[in-house]
Amino acid sequence: MLLEKIKTPGLSHLSYLVGSGDQAAVIDPRRDCETYIEKARAAGLKITHIFETHRNEDLVSGAPILAEMTGAKVVHGPNPEKPIVYAQTAHEGDCFAIGQLELQVLETPGHTDDHLAYALYDTAYPDKAVGVFTGDALFVGDVGRTDFYPDRLKEVAGLLFDSLQKILALGDQAMIYPAHGAGSVCGSGMAKREFSSVGHERLNNPRLQIKSRDEFIEVKISENHYQPPYFKLMERLNMEGGEAAPRVMRPRNLSLDELKDCNPDHVIDIRDPMAYASGHLPGSMSLPVDMISAFAGWFIAEGERLALIASDEQELSEAMEHLIRIAFDDIVGGYVGIVAAAKQGEHITQMPMIETTEVALRLDADKDNWTLLDVRDDDERANNSIENSEHIYVGHLNEAWRKLDKERHYTLMCASGERATVAAGWLASQGFENLDIYLGGISAWQQAHDK
Structure with a gap:
């Protein structure tokens, strides 16, 4: 038997290759999907099934592409908005055999309406599930976000609570196989560890410590998440079916x-x-x-x-x-x-960086025509901020830059300086010239003021 996790760096996306006998299944494949075929063939397996836990928002699904390459059938959950054109619809209790293994469907809405989890059974030891592919319902250390239906916030948070009870009912012995790990935009509290069990999460996952459905709902609707514009593109492609990735994954060289x-x-x-x-x-x-x-x-x-x-x-x-x-x-x-x-004589420009001493001097001097602009997220800002600084989340500068004064001097800050550099670089590309970066950001500020 085979169960292999394939991690996609950057997105912290986790997909899985499962095999038994001469058959294999892939759960939540990414767009560049040749790796699944290579791994299956190396193990002497044929990919017969592709299971999607939900319509992904943060990456292009490789399911329709992999299906075309292998002839495998794609399985997806019921989607009220629009049918997933490249998949067959599965429902609660459906069961799929992969050699000696079985994948049993659990309808687990909340993160998305079409969300499924797949309980993994070994038919030679059938009493309890070996594991469960939890998609974006349950992570290691966190649970799925529920902000994709803004007019139904309480309803979908309640649906997620109910879905989690289904997963917990599989038993503490079941290993969990989520669709994302730490660093993903799909959750902020994930553990850096990418292995866990239902039992361990029951004991340690902060969201699973909430026993009241009403309390869980209130906690979920109070969370702050960001939805970058490209999510809509991913949602559309993952209903219609995206195109295959380019075969050469390297840009041509430019002089x-x-x-x-x-x-x-x-x-x-x-x-x-x-x-x-x-x-x-x-x-x-x-x-x-x-x-x-x-x-x-x-x-x-x-x-x-x-x-x-x-x-x-x-x-x-x-x-x-x-x-x-x-x-x-x-x-x-x-x-x-x-x-x-x-x-070759090409003009090269720099982005000045300043330290805490200079930031403090500017704040004390109450400088005209200068703004300390904090680009961290709302939760970070609420936890600790510098008095008299202003706040725009780095991603929101995609449109908010239009309301800023190009004649004004802005110092960009975050927790260290990395996101501030992204923010400053974006503003510079839009024609802002009076920019610098607070190197060290709020971390340096705290160090200086804790002494």
């Missing part, structure tokens, strides 16, 4: 002249934030490789053409993988070599 002439909608500097601050091409925005999955969907729209600037070829390859998985396919190419550009 400096080609970069200047290709006329993209966005020039994206994917290098480390400190490298961007030290020197970058005018008009480029900062979106480090490891932050693409979290923030690209705020600043890039469907169909926009992208050019990438990197430190090396590996960065270009990784960036393209992240972008393709969220359907930003129109990558005209990548350029490596800011130093080389400087040697």
Whole structure:
């Protein structure tokens, strides 16, 4: 038998390959799905089933693509909004055999209306479930968000509570296999560990300590989550069925002249934030490789053409993988070599960074025409903030920049300086010139004022 977890970096997406006899099933595949075929063939297995736990909001599903490549049937939950055109609909109690294994369907709405969990049984030891694929209903250390139906907040939170009871009823022995791990936008309280059991979660998961349905509902509706614009694109593609990923996951190389002439909608500097601050091409925005999955969907729209600037070829390859998985396919190419550009006489601009002493001096002086702009999320801001700073979440600058004064001087801050660099880079790409970054952010401020 085989049960293998396949993790997608950046998105912290977890998918699974399950096999027994000569058959295999894939749960929640990603768009670039050749890896599942390769792993199945290496184990002498044929993929016969593809199970989706729900309509994903944060990545393009690989289910219709993998089905076309393998002939496997796709199984999805009942979707009241619009049928999933590439899948058959499963309901509570349906059972699917994969060799000696069985996957039994649990309808588990709450995170989404179409959400399913799949209880995994070994027919040779049938008394209790071996495990359960929980999708976005139950994570290690957290439970699913319930904010996708704003006019039904209390109802869907209650549905999730009921769904969790179904999962808990499988027994403490069952291992849980969620669709995301720590770092995903689908939950903020996930443990860094990616293995757990129903019993361990029953004892330790903070949300499962809430025994009252009404109390659970109130806790869930008070949570703060962000929905980047690209979620709507993912939802549409995951109902209609997205196209296969490009076979070559590396942008073509651009010369400096080609970069200047290709006329993209966005020039994206994917290098480390400190490298961007030290020197970058005018008009480029900062979106480090490891932050693409979290923030690209705020600043890039469907169909926009992208050019990438990197430190090396590996960065270009990784960036393209992240972008393709969220359907930003129109990558005209990548350029490596800011130093080389400087040697050719190209104008290179910097993003100044300041420290706590300078921030304190500016605050004390009550400087005219200067704003300390905090770009952390609402929960971070509520926990600790700097007096007289203003707040706009980094993602909301995608539109909020239009209301800012380009003549004003802004110092961007976050917890350390990374998100502040993304924010500053975005504003710079929109024509703001009076910008700098508070290096160390609220962490440095706390250190200085705790002494």
